[in-house]
Amino acid sequence: MVRCNKCREEAAADAPQLCRKHFMDYVEDTIHNTIASRCLFSRDDRIGVGCSGGKDSTVLLSVLMKLGYNVTALAVDEGIAGYRDASLASLKEYCASNRLPLKTLSFAEVSGITLDAHAAVKKPACTGCGKMRRHLLNRLGHGFDAVAVGHNLDDEAQGILMNLLRNQIAKLSATGPVAGITEVAGFVRRVKPLYFVTEKQVMAYAVLIGLPVSFDECPYARYSYRAQVRDALNDLEAVQAGAKRRIVEWFMRVKPKLMEAMKKEAGAPISADQVSEFLRASGVNA
Amino acid sequence: MGDGHKNIFKARARGFRHRQASPLFIPFHLGILIKGDGFLHRMDIYLEREKRRVMVRHTGTGAALLKKLCINPETVLIIRSDSVVPLKSKLSDNDSVRIIPVISGG
DSSP states (O other): OOBOTTTOSBOOBTTTTBOHHHHHHHHHHHHHHHHHHTTOOOTTSEEEEEEOSSHHHHHHHHHHHHTTOEEEEEEEEOOOTTTHHHHHHHHHHHHHHTTOOEEEEEHHHHHSOOHHHHHHHSSSOHHHHHHHHHHHHHHHTTTSSEEEOOOOHHHHHHHHHHHHHTTOHHHHHTOSSBOOSSOOTTOOOEEOTTTTSOHHHHHHHHHHTTOOOOOOBOTTGGGSHHHHHHHHHHHHHHHSTTHHHHHHHHHHHHHHHHHHHHTTTOOOSSOTTHHHHHHHHTTOOO | OOSHHHHHHHHHHTTGGGSOOOTTTSOGGGTEEETTSSOOSOEEEEETTTTEEEEEOOOEEHHHHHHHTTOOGGGEEEEETTEEEOTTSEEOTTOEEEEEESOOBO
16 A cells, blocks of 8 residues: 555555645645745635636636635636537536636627637637637636636646747746736736646546546647647656656746846737737638 | 656557557557456456546556556546545556546646
């Protein structure tokens, strides 16, 4: 029997090898420390949590509730038939059972077309989808002190590597536990409390607390550059344990200097005219 | 660098993830058989992403099982009775496990 590093009970997770109780404490403490040390938000703030019904956002919602924060779920419906409807149904059920307020907005409501229609014209659809999602989440987030998203350590390591490989230094410097370089009018602060929690730890936490987790992957995700970087990083991690964490730690060390250097170049984190851009890419005259 | 990564790269190069299970594709010397072909005392494994069940003769750690199935341990969790099985934990032929992907969403 593999034992917990802290109490010698049977281990319920690896990396770190801990029992159920200590593993849950570890994940919750990591999230709490990220919020406190990076000044993401305080207990008095109203927090909107960007939710998709997937494991990351549902775990984030669950932990923030447990830590006593004032949270509201915010969901964006891209209009992906057979995928998003199922995950949003599961999110609605979760919010109803926990008496959590939920605000939703869809691509169709704002632009008149769904992501399915956009993807029929433009592939890979991920770039347009990502920008629209951030734009709509920002709209939903008006009136909140911050919008928390469920990006984990794996997502961030992928983002850092993608920006490096594309030589997008301004974009690279704008990532981090708090998105953006400068405060921009109309942009709600976007923060990432799961920044130092790995994807595997998030999934293990979701299993241990019995969250209803969907194992589905977005049907368009496999066409993306991110999917290629993710696979390469996972292969690297299998032979060099801790590679992803070291990428993020390296970035956190150089980020202050990068931010200083890029302050003049960086604009608003999201384009103000995002809807028109999405429609143009979909072949619709905006 | 050990030899473990070579198996992963080779398996990906062969497109292992995208193929359906078939007795012809899965090497018999590994002791992997499709359920229902009459062999007993094999570990019952449900692969959540592929939504299929395989029977494997295996006594050893979770990490060794994933290596046998050519699955990168970074991408999955082994679940037994709604609990996560650490990679160093021993598994035997009588176990029934689920292998779930940690990558979801998009």
